[in-house]
Amino acid sequence: MNEYTQPTAFIDCDTPQVAQFSSDKVRKAKDPVTQAVKLYYAVRDGIRYDPYAIDLTVNGLKASTTLKNERGWCVAKAVLLAACCRHMGIAARLGFADVKNHLSTERMRQQMQTDVFYWHGYTAIYLNEQWVKATPAFNIELCEKFALKPLEFDGLQDSIYHPFDLKGNRHMDYIHHRGEFADVPLDQIIATFRREYQADDKSATPASFEADVAKETGR
Secondary structure, three states: OHHHOOOOOOOOOOOHHHHHHHHHHHOOOOOHHHHHHHHHHHHHHHOEEOOOOOOOOHHHHOHHHHHHHOEEOHHHHHHHHHHHHHHOOOOEEEEEEEEEEOOOOHHHHHHHOOOEEEEEEEEEEEEOOEEEEEOOOOOHHHHHHOOOOOOOOOOOOOEOOOOEOOOOOEOEEEEEEEEEEOOOOHHHHHHHHHHHOOOOHHHOOOOOHHHHHHHHHOO
């Protein structure tokens, strides 16, 4: 378990920023399950989901950067949750899967030319002698705008996305699990993105994900 409790260049759980955030959110909780649940909700709702803010560099993905920006995509938020857990002495690793995500914007659909999100990230946390999955990506305000059921986490059972939204429409389909890792497999992620996505990093124009969401949902 040692490799799942140590800091890395991405999971910089030993930085003052991660230490302060984790301590503030956990407060007086001593039980690892309670600590993990508190950290999950702090990352889920305290950090805005922003798939326009993908930065495939060590600095762009590390936990302390996500805290500074107060926003991030699914992998960045999973990294942050893992870092917070490791700071508290709770073993955590990163899990990845390819998904068909029906929560997107017209801008994303045009740029990606596919509805498959490769290397969707979640956090696997070791609690009560078992690994449980936690997915802190979509903050509650975003769920309300898209009429999605917010993803809850109790520290006892896996928390992964529902296949349908509150209206019965398709939401998330897990089509390929890529495994769980002690750190971000950045080279593999970059290679997949370059192969599967039409747009390169330089072709995307600056935009606001929240503004696009508000325009398309009317909320």
